[in-house]
Amino acid sequence: MNGYEILKFFSVQxxxxxxxxxxxxxxxxxxxxxxxxxxxxxxxxxAAFGAxxxxxxxxxxxxATSYLPALIAVLFGAxxxxxKLCGGGTYVKKTLAGSMLWVTWPLVVVTAVTxxxxxxxxxxxxxxxxxxVERPGTNPNERLWDFLLFTTQGIITVLIVPIAxxxxxxxxxMIPATIAALFTRRWLLAxxxxxxxxxxxxxxxxxxxxxxxxxxxxxxxxSLGICFVFAVLIRCFRRQPA
Amino acid sequence: xxxxxxxxxxxxxxxxxMAVVLGYFGIHVLKREVIFVDISLAQIAAVASILxxxxxxxxxxxxxxxxxxxxxxxxxxxxxALVRKKITQISLEAIIGVxxxxxxxxALFLVxxxxxxxxxxxxxxxxxxxWINASEIIWITIVFSAICLCVFLCRKPLHAVxxxxxxxxxxxxxxxxxxxxxxxxxxxxxxxxxxxxxGIVVVFAYLxxxxxxxxxxxxxxxxxxxxxxxxxxxxxxxxLLFSYYLDFSVAPSIAALLGVELILAAIAKxxxxxxx
Numbered sequence: 001m002n003g004y005e006i007l008k009f010f011s012v013q014x015x016x017x018x019x020x021x022x023x024x025x026x027x028x029x030x031x032x033x034x035x036x037x038x039x040x041x042x043x044x045x046x047a048a049f050g051a052x053x054x055x056x057x058x059x060x061x062x063x064a065t066s067y068l069p070a071l072i073a074v075l076f077g078a079x080x081x082x083x084k085l086c087g088g089g090t091y092v093k094k095t096l097a098g099s100m101l102w103v104t105w106p107l108v109v110v111t112a113v114t115x116x117x118x119x120x121x122x123x124x125x126x127x128x129x130x131x132x133v134e135r136p137g138t139n140p141n142e143r144l145w146d147f148l149l150f151t152t153q154g155i156i157t158v159l160i161v162p163i164a165x166x167x168x169x170x171x172x173x174m175i176p177a178t179i180a181a182l183f184t185r186r187w188l189l190a191x192x193x194x195x196x197x198x199x200x201x202x203x204x205x206x207x208x209x210x211x212x213x214x215x216x217x218x219x220x221x222x223s224l225g226i227c228f229v230f231a232v233l234i235r236c237f238r239r240q241p242a
Numbered sequence: 243x244x245x246x247x248x249x250x251x252x253x254x255x256x257x258x259x260m261a262v263v264l265g266y267f268g269i270h271v272l273k274r275e276v277i278f279v280d281i282s283l284a285q286i287a288a289v290a291s292i293l294x295x296x297x298x299x300x301x302x303x304x305x306x307x308x309x310x311x312x313x314x315x316x317x318x319x320x321x322x323a324l325v326r327k328k329i330t331q332i333s334l335e336a337i338i339g340v341x342x343x344x345x346x347x348x349a350l351f352l353v354x355x356x357x358x359x360x361x362x363x364x365x366x367x368x369x370x371x372x373w374i375n376a377s378e379i380i381w382i383t384i385v386f387s388a389i390c391l392c393v394f395l396c397r398k399p400l401h402a403v404x405x406x407x408x409x410x411x412x413x414x415x416x417x418x419x420x421x422x423x424x425x426x427x428x429x430x431x432x433x434x435x436x437x438x439x440x441g442i443v444v445v446f447a448y449l450x451x452x453x454x455x456x457x458x459x460x461x462x463x464x465x466x467x468x469x470x471x472x473x474x475x476x477x478x479x480x481x482l483l484f485s486y487y488l489d490f491s492v493a494p495s496i497a498a499l500l501g502v503e504l505i506l507a508a509i510a511k512x513x514x515x516x517x518x
Contacts, residue, residue, distance in 0.1 A: 032332055037278060037339040167350065171343050178340050181332050215354030221347030228340055236328040 028177025261474030268453030
């Protein structure tokens with residue numbers, strides 16, 4: 001790889017991570033504060049299953065078309081089908097580990113535009129969404145806003161899982177938000193703290209993966225995991241306010 | 243018929259053992275609202291097994307693997323017990339969920355740097371239930387019996403810590419932290435043995451789904467246990483026959499049938515039992 005290619009590789013990864021982490025941290029805060037820890041893994045697993053259906057139908061893994069089967073994946077059971085696919089084990093591993101290393105600019109642009117639209121939508125209606133957590137039962141259209149929140153989670157899951165894999169997608173959503181929630185209840189500050197820590201951890205992970213030739217997705221999750229362990233230990237041993 | 247018994251007899255025995263022990267722990271796990279804990283503990287045990295394979299070149303069934311896995315479980319149990327007491331900002335389930343993701347990533351990381359590692363990932367997910375032999379059955383019978391004895395002897399404090407944790411902490415129940423730790427160690431030890439034969443998915447299914455079904459219909463522990471064991475054994479028989487006749491993997495078939503049972507139980511509860 002020459003200098004230009006290295007720059008291109010890092011810029012694609014870092015732009016994608018920077019955009020993705022904003023919305024994931026925010027939605028993650030909703031998930032953690034409402035104790036819906038499982039919801040994302042369920043959606044991730046269905047999206048991963050959908051991608052496997054796509055492979056079975058001959059659609060190339062990780063392309064824009066492969067998003068479509070993920071949307072209808074809720075109809076089937078992932079493991080049973082994976083068992084019947086030719087070389088299913090490889091795809092099970094791929095859906096866990098992802099293929100973010102091979103992401104291209106067109107895919108980054110599609111993902112980034114969708115994320116930016118969703119971020120604007122959530123910013124405009126932030127009071128409605130935050131009231132679901134802070135003041136449950138006070139919003140007259142609670143079901144509608146709940147539905148919109150989970151739809152957002154579903155869309156970002158379908159977008160990110162074929163690129164990043166189940167584990168990294170889950171880590172993007174949960175770890176920065178968990179770290180932030182340990183230290184503040186203020187939403188804007190929590191999104192900023194979560195995003196910053198998540199971004200720094202992921203960039204360190206990308207560098208470690210590239211320069212030390214380590215597996216990409218797991219290295220990023222482990223990098224986030226190290227920050228999480230430090231945050232928990234600091235919280236455990238820091239004096240609680242009276 | 244004889245052929246079916248010959249092929250599926252030992253896997254069925256293993257299923258019954260798992261149904262009995264995991265079913266009981268399922269009641270605690272649901273009451274504590276730590277649904278992720280078994281997946282997390284199983285994943286940590288799997289990391290230990292991969293590490294033992296890489297560092298000591300140990301075989302999957304060796305004592306080294308087992309000791310390392312128990313060591314990891316003891317460490318993480320202490321972590322969970324400490325976090326449950328010290329962290330109030332977020333639920334323990336969130337911490338467990340993140341621990342699971344980090345452990346799963348560690349497993350993938352290790353298999354990524356060690357050759358031929360993807361086989362471990364496949365085993366972690368699906369297990370090798372169909373190929374269980376008599377010596378493995380004897381081993382898990384011994385381990386599960388020892389765990390059952392410990393659970394029986396410690397049933398009162400374990401129940402108290404599961405039922406009224408905050409209350410016990412507030413009145414300063416001595417050793418609350420300790421009993422919490424003991425609970426996770428016992429559960430973890432069961433999970434190490436179960437995951438080795440059945441894989442993460444089916445162990446999770448045996449732990450959570452029958453207990454969830456029992457919670458729909460009963461409040462007494464004895465009635466819950468009866469429902470759990472019946473549901474788990476029926477799904478085991480159905481899953482084994484389904485996989486035998488339709489050539490699917492055993493573990494996912496059992497897990498899928500347990501899922502079907504839960505859906506049917508929820509429908510039955512809605513249609514036939516007045517909840518008011």
